Amino acid sequence: MxxxxxxxxxxxxxxxxxxxxxxxxxxxxxxxxxxxxxxxxxxxxxxxxxxxxxxxxxxxxxxxxxxxxxxxxxxxxxxxxxxxxxxxxxxxxxxxxxxxxxxxxxxxxxxxxxxxxxxxxxxxxxxxxxxxxxxxxxxxxxxxxxxxxxxxxxxxxxxxxxVPGLPLDGGRVLKALVWRLTGNAHRGTIVAGWGGRLTAAAVLFWPAVQEPVLGTEPDILDFVLAFVIAAFLWSGSSAAMASARLRSRLPHLVARQLARRTLAVPSDLPLAEAVRRAHDARAGSIVTVTASGMPEGIVSEAAVQATPEERRPWVAVSAVSRSLQDGLRLPADLAGEELVMAISRTPAAEYLLVEPDGSVVGVLATADVDRAFRDSAH
Incomplete structure (x- = not known):
């Protein structure tokens, strides 16, 4: 449809x-x-x-x-x-x-x-x-x-x-061929990106050889068009290469490996007691559950930190939690681009990671994903 x-x-x-x-x-x-x-x-x-x-x-x-x-x-x-x-x-x-x-x-x-x-x-x-x-x-x-x-x-x-250079279609054809030969899509993009840069350089210098090749003297329009097209090719190929380098780091991101240990508590528990229990259990996150034990909310780390300690005994943990709406439950096996796309579809600070049978693995914090991505560059 x-x-x-x-x-x-x-x-x-x-x-x-x-x-x-x-x-x-x-x-x-x-x-x-x-x-x-x-x-x-x-x-x-x-x-x-x-x-x-x-x-x-x-x-x-x-x-x-x-x-x-x-x-x-x-x-x-x-x-x-x-x-x-x-x-x-x-x-x-x-x-x-x-x-x-x-x-x-x-x-x-x-x-x-x-x-x-x-x-x-x-x-x-x-x-x-x-x-x-x-x-x-x-x-x-x-x-x-x-x-x-x-x-x-x-x-x-x-x-x-x-012409075999990105962002032209021929560049994508070259990427596909290199990908097929090497098994690496990112390497194909880098090769095709350099093809695009070489093509941009050739276009930029074309007016200098136009007269010997075609027998027509270049005018100001020829120089302007050469510059515009060369700039388009160079920026497009450079952007594709930068994206490929970023994507090559994405496979290092595995949701299960980044999961924080989670403590389950009833939603009416005082926040101070929930924080104490999480500290004793060495849990990095808190999830509120129903009387039957079903997860219903994720406690916001930012909201907890913003709540003064003297008020925490009088605040229910549900007051600083976010209900588990669509998109906040993610499969624990998500990794790489699929993980990034899932986070992008429903932006949040924390997500609940679950197994296929619905059992809770832990909580994934966006800050942990960002930190792991930065660390993968080193």
Missing amino acids: PDSTPRTRPPGMLKVGTIAGSDVLVSSSWFLVAGLIAVIVAPVVDEAQPGLGGWKYVAGLAFAVILYLSVLLHEASHALAARHFGFPVSSITLHFLGGMTAIEGEARKPRQEFFIAVVGPLTSILVGAVALGLRPVTPEGLLLMAVEGLAGANLLVGVLNL
Whole structure:
């Protein structure tokens, strides 16, 4: 069933529809690039269809829309492939540099990473090939100009996206191949990240070799575009590498190993007595239970520390406990990314760790998880 929960959108985003249950968003930056394309294409429109006057800019804008519809096809193919493997896709965004598909979760196998990544460039190449095949039967004029432009742009986008460097699709393909060969997804990301950095450097220096290679002298727009694209590639690859280094430390986080010994007390017990019993039992946490012994709340360490000692004999332990709502009971065997995601879904200071049969293992404190994560870096 599609998710009926309203999704919050970042500022500057306009929803224009849905594809397979995923919101299609257009960034405000798209209107800037659409106007830029209209201005750049206007002379070509004038040559293909003379005498249009100011309408040549409207034709150029129409071409920009057609071009981004092909970008939408590219991103939609990523979304459909991700959904095929069971990954939710929250949105598809069209922006200044193309598009982005927001896939929730990470590929669990190299094969999934490979197919989700490669289907986008292959879709662009297919669109370009179809447009190229229509060229001989397309009449002269604006229609031919649009078909030729669509063919060239999609073939270029498809091929360039296969360049083996993150954040390009080719970088994810390279990551999948390295992952397959080494069995290490994080190593694949690091290799593909360096590929992205090398690609960024090549793009930055492209205007310097443009004239010898293409025979055309670079103008100021060429330098600006080279800088923008290089900055995008460098920041994207660097972010992916930083994320991989963080994720490589996550397997060291095992909920069971971080569990604090827990003391069970009735909810009406005075806080002072509960603290005394926990100290005698060398327990690092307190859980309130019903008369039948079922856990019903976790005592907040912060709330206990904030309660003056002279008031503790007169305060019931239930007054400083948090009821065990959904998300505060976690399986004791959670580890790595699954543990972090479970904590992220329901932010809290403490969680009750339980066995599959419901028996209590202990309490997991977020502070202990943070400390273990920092220690794993050393």
